[in-house]
Amino acid sequence: MQAQDLKQNILKMVKQYYELVHQRGNSEFVPGKSRINYAGRIFNEKEMINLTDSCLDFWLTYGKYSAEFEKKLAQFLGVKHCILVNSGSSANLLAFMTLCSPLLNKRMIKRGDEVITIAAAFPTTVAPIIQYGAVPVFVDVDLETANIDVSQLKIALSSKTKAVMLAHTLGNPFNLEAVKRFCMHNNLWLIEDNCDALGSVYAGKYTGTWGDLGTSSFYPPHHITMGEGGAVYTNNPLLRKIALSLRDWGRDCWCESGKDNSCGKRFSQQHGSLPFGYDHKYVYSHFGYNLKATDLQAAIGCAQLDKLPEFIQKRKENFKILYDGLKDMRKYLILPAAVDNSDPCWFGFLLTLRDNIAANRNEIVKYLESQHIQTRNLFGGNIVKQPCFSMLKENEDYRIVGQLANTDKIMNNSFWIGVYPGMCTEALDYMIKKIKDFFEYTKC
Known part of the structure; x- marks a missing residue:
């Protein structure tokens, strides 16, 4: 057998392996039991064949x-x-x-x-x-x-x-x-x-x-x-x-x-x-x-790039489902808004608790995590309050304009949940329900 023929046989077997192990391994979403991650990898046999x-x-x-x-x-x-x-x-x-x-x-x-x-x-x-x-x-x-x-x-x-x-x-x-x-x-x-x-x-x-x-x-x-x-x-x-x-x-x-x-x-x-x-x-x-x-x-990346248009569309659709499902919660939450003249490919769905409610960010995050919904803070919050800034001097190593009041609100009151393409409609609906349940149960 020639090397190229052997290679093609190996690549065919890789596809079979994907179908046996990864494709069939995708489980159905079970509300309250399945973990809803904020993100995850989406791939098929093409990435594995390229790799x-x-x-x-x-x-x-x-x-x-x-x-x-x-x-x-x-x-x-x-x-x-x-x-x-x-x-x-x-x-x-x-x-x-x-x-x-x-x-x-x-x-x-x-x-x-x-x-x-x-x-x-x-x-x-x-x-x-x-x-x-x-x-x-x-x-x-x-x-x-x-x-x-x-x-x-x-x-x-x-x-x-x-x-x-x-x-x-x-x-x-x-x-x-x-x-x-x-x-x-x-x-x-x-x-x-x-x-x-x-x-x-x-x-x-x-x-x-x-x-x-x-x-x-x-x-x-x-x-x-x-x-x-x-x-x-x-x-x-x-x-x-x-x-x-x-x-x-x-x-x-x-x-x-x-x-x-x-x-x-x-x-x-x-x-x-x-x-x-x-x-x-x-x-x-x-x-x-x-x-x-x-x-x-890069071999994996080439296969992923072919899927990018599909990923973009799915992220937008998932974002819309969350937004439409939560828009009646705006008395409790500041929902994300696209900048004028833009068409975002959303990475996540940012939620900020309003000042006039009794609950705090940690309470809702703990509740959602207990319901198997993964959450994330908005990265460093106010980065200048992170430990890595403790040895730096303001107005020498860095400078601040104003009070960063909204930055501090995000640090204290904001978190986000996922919209990645691997999320099914049932998972999105479950997240909407659990967010609403939290405010109903806590009587905010």
Whole structure:
């Protein structure tokens, strides 16, 4: 038997294994007994076949699937350049690092420069700013969207401001028109943390593509997954060049993995104070990292990308079911609202308890968890109150605009539940019922 025939037989058996173990293993939802997770992986035999195919090739680092994934994601988003990395957190790190490159001259972000962001955030939206010695400037959010209150942008602006770095909270786009206009008027960089919003649209254009750089995460709860993984995307060729260098150890060479001397000048150039003709593969123009994903991960990602339109539609449908089922509870709860001119691909369904009710967030969360409904707080709440900020000095290491009153309300009163594509209508109806039961039983 030839190797290719043997491979095809193996891949056929992988499909059979999926059908036997995973497809048949899907159990029916039983109210009060089945666990309703806020998120989960959705896959079929195609992911397993791709993964096995990659394993059999045994090309472990960046390879054919990585290149295919970058191309397909760029095409989906309508951007010129996509760079695959090993996580969404690495994507945020790489995006911010890119703007700290000396190749950007006067627009390079340096130590002490300020970056406007929000405190109601996931830590790794903020961490790169601090790790690179810049100063995050925190502004408040709107309660219905948990996104930036754009009226505070001008107040946050200073002579040191170099960039704005924001996430689209739980898939709900922030006011991109206002933020983009502010950045352009003040010559600021814009990084969109799009990790929770892949497939969301603002004014007819995908989120993550409005700014100078966008990022995605492919951790299992996200819109698509490859286990671990992330991406940075841009339309700017210089930013792409810098990001690739930083992802790949900081090297100056742009040859793809496994290829040498693509430029034909590997041993015939002058670089810095190195000897003339020093091997270009070992010339470093940045202090970089190794942030590449494996080709095995990308193989899964390629199959997931084909499912993305279906996933997007299902998330929207699930969100609508929850919203329609809970809209008569607005005297108790602030429900999520889409930003004007947007079409969110929701990551979760945010609920905020109103001030005038007797119950608190922990009580309803404990009740829902006891009913097998998984809940999540909105990430770090107010990030400046987290232990990691205890050694930082306000007005030196970070700056706060105003009181962050809504941020604190979210920290104290908000939680979210899932809308991921694996949820059935029965599970969604059960969540609606249990939320209503809580307020009925507690007589709020």
